[in-house]
């Protein structure tokens with residue numbers, strides 16, 4: 001007791017008496033902190049500072065306010081957006097024959113290009129005063145998803161002018177003159193844009209592009225002007241082969257100091273008409289056989305006036321910031337839309353196909369092995385839809401949630417890879433044999449493109465999610481880093497002292513909360529709802545505290561090394577991602593009015609999210625370099641072990657059974673793959689057969705019962721069996737007609753294409 005009181009007194013004096021605290025705690029910690037700071041490159045600093053902190057900030061700080069999540073509202077389409085989806089998008093779908101586009105033309109048909117231009121598909125994000133549609137992020141995502149349900153090539157063609165590129169950059173940063181000149185042309189499709197950043201030597205490390213623009217004087221349109229002499233070599237550029245205006249990123253240099261004292265101004269973006277002297281539009285690439293336009297561009301000593309810099313000369317050197325800022329929003333729309341379309345399409349076609357495809361006398365959807373894979377498809381699709389909605393909600397609230405959009409890009413494209421793999425496994429030969437009736441092959445082939453672009457996935461997971469999240473979302477670290485960079489050392493120490501006190505309190509609260517939640521099975525944590533989903537909120541609060549606690553300790557122990565320990569920081573980023581995805585799922589359940597039929601999906605998804613979060617924490621602890629510290633953290637985070645074991649077989653079976661029938665629950669996660677008349681893709685064939693077969697459920701039960709009683713023979717062709725069933729009065733004439741029609745549709749659905757020669 002004496003020792004305890006003595007220790008308590010020492011702590012009170014050390015922390016409570018300012019002079020003593022300053023001398024023995026704040027000063028040494030401050031100098032240790034300065035040494036610990038990761039050296040940030042300018043590029044990293046810009047990326048770190050770009051964008052806003054949103055809902056992920058709550059999840060990162062250990063005590064999420066769930067009421068805030070529910071206050072964000074539900075994404076909605078305006079009447080104009082809904083009409084566009086019902087009319088223009090549906091018309092465009094009828095004009096798409098993806099087999100013809102990919103295998104024969106290697107391009108969209110001219111009438112589809114024209115339709116996209118005439119109807120404003122390339123103007124979704126352009127403001128109305130310039131003739132654009134000014135649609136919400138949610139509408140933009142819904143349009144791209146629906147197009148992607150029938151053709152990735154068509155969806156990418158529409159998506160690119162509506163994401164990072166000239167339209168977006170001009171809208172945010174263009175001068176009035178530039179906007180008035182270009183935006184109306186882009187809105188009508190008279191100008192086709194592309195944006196060129198990547199080159200042979202700079203892919204992921206885009207800040208290292210070698211392409212240069214040298215400030216110089218040259219004659220232009222009859223007079224000598226100040227401008228840039230540009231040289232570039234770019235590759236992988238989407239729409240470049242058909243572009244009429246090129247957005248170009250390059251390093252701007254002023255060796256003769258014509259603009260001022262700075263020689264190296266940094267990355268700058270300019271707009272250059274592709275028919276301008278010296279611009280070369282090179283050859284096409286062949287991105288996994290997809291038919292959207294993608295190719296190279298070069299320029300040799302191309303002169304442009306300074307006015308062609310996006311935003312004008314005052315935006316010289318601010319290109320990287322512009323790109324990262326736009327990417328921090330756009331990355332949450334287009335690729336997640338493609339990924340969600342994969343989910344809706346695979347859920348729709350796999351639930352249908354596994355019902356109409358019979359082997360061993362049963363629908364293959366009855367076999368548990370198939371159900372296991374199908375449960376993953378359905379759960380991932382519910383998750384994709386939930387994440388699509390929450391992420392576009394944030395973007396439509398006009399925040400630029402850079403960490404959230406990195407999470408969405410990485411995890412949603414990975415889920416898309418998973419659903420396509422599982423669907424390919426289940427649909428087997430039907431998915432493999434290419435032809436007009438194959439709806440799986442092209443999305444399956446195209447998936448690695450989404451994985452690679454807008455921040456390749458390994459990099460996004462390893463470097464960006466946690467790297468940005470830890471500094472952007474932490475309530476103290478960014479301020480502490482700014483304090484460390486202050487020139488006035490007395491003021492810096494004073495500021496650091498107050499930050500440090502707050503930081504210690506924050507760390508202690510998170511450690512206690514993680515331990516208390518673990519010991520009490522999160523029973524006393526807050527939840528904004530009652531009922532079955534309540535516990536999920538409570539468990540997520542537990543992991544949020546554990547993540548915040550572990551982040552602080554990791555930063556303290558590893559400092560700048562944490563950036564290089566990519567496997568460790570990726571796992572901690574995974575915890576944040578799982579919490580984000582889980583919260584999107586719970587929000588979708590609430591937004592949809594707590595539909596009882598959606599509970600199996602919510603149960604499966606949440607069991608998976610919590611299992612993944614726990615596993616990521618465990619793996620991070622298992623690999624934490626300082627073992628005694630790892631044991632201590634483990635004792636606080638998992639004092640009773642890890643009880644998050646994931647979805648059970650029963651959860652998977654319940655989920656599959658509930659979704660293997662037509663109805664509102666299935667419609668809610670397949671509506672981005674709409675039905676329409678004369679759909680040539682093969683999706684309609686499978687869906688029609690499914691609906692017809694499901695409608696014959698009772699007739700099939702009667703026939704099966706008669707077979708069991710040996711009234712009807714087994715192992716006999718369907719058409720003969722139906723006739724015998726009529727003769728034996730097991731079914732009547734109307735039922736015979738119905739079951740014969742359903743069987744005719746089934747045969748069409750299981751058919752694949754064949755060719756006289758390839």
Ligand SMILES: Cc1cc2nc3c(=O)[nH]c(=O)nc-3n(C[C@H](O)[C@H](O)[C@H](O)COP(=O)(O)OP(=O)(O)OC[C@H]3O[C@@H](n4cnc5c(N)ncnc54)[C@H](O)[C@@H]3O)c2cc1C
Pocket residue numbers: 194195196197198202203204205235236237238239287294449452453454455456457458459460462463566
């Ligand atoms: C079809 C297609 C369309 C495209 N469209 C455009 C376009 O319109 N405009 C444009 O400018 N660009 C475009 N790109 C370029 C695209 O953004 C790049 O491909 C991407 O940035 C990756 O570059 P890379 O392919 O050279 O891969 P690399 O940079 O060579 O990376 C290879 C691997 O290393 C990983 N990696 C790299 N650094 C790290 C790190 N520090 N930590 C962990 N992992 C790391 C990456 O994640 C990746 O897995 C397109 C690419 C494709 C394929």
